[in-house]
Amino acid sequence: MTIALKNVTVSYRRRPAIHHVSAEFASHHATAIFGPNGAGKSTILKTLMGFLKPDTGHVELDGLRRAQIAYMPQAAQIDRTLPVTVLDTVLTGAWCTTGAFGGVGRAGLQRAAQALADVGLHGFERRSIGELSGGQFQRVLFARILMQDAPLILLDEPFASVDAKTTFDLLAFVRRWEAEGRTVIAVLHDYEQVRAYFDTTLLLAREVIAFGPTETVLTEANLARANHIATHWQAHPPVCVVPEQEAA
Known part of the structure; x- marks a missing residue:
């Protein structure tokens, strides 16, 4: 299974959000995407999902269909x-196998109940999601991921505004x-979480600052460079001119 970005530029109104990013993510492994606010971290996940189309380069998902990707938005x-x-x-989370209007059956209901028990929400089945705390709702989203049973899991800020226990x-x-x-592949903003739980990190500031073992990526020099680029990035960067052969 190959999961890679090859020279990918993604723009909003032709203003680059990520610029000529190349990265191949190791299969069967957890990778963090880390960087300052506005670095393009969420854009990476949306591009892998196919929600955003690259201006340059391409995404490789060899051996994997997008229906086999579990995506948790913010x-x-x-x-x-x-x-x-x-x-x-x-x-x-069962839609990829049942379709939007298919029934899940008894086995599916049992799997959903087990997923909720696994995340500590046994007995919450009939509650409205609007009644939940932020931490409880995040547990629900994790249960949905468990239900999907996907080989590739994309998490966008999964622990933002969540209590320490959760x-x-x-x-x-x-x-x-x-x-x-x-x-x-998880977008995170907490330095200590990345260092404690992820052996591999992509440090991003619209471009790749460093990619590899976390201890060699999250150095003071690399973090300073990422913050400098983020701080001095132009509010209205130049339009990214895409050669015709790359746009094709």
């Missing part, structure tokens, strides 16, 4: 005012998934 991007139950939210419990799933041979 919780703030999810509308929790919808009248949806915890169980219904978890069951959406963060500790959910970080254990990163280790679990890695032990099960799954590939995890």
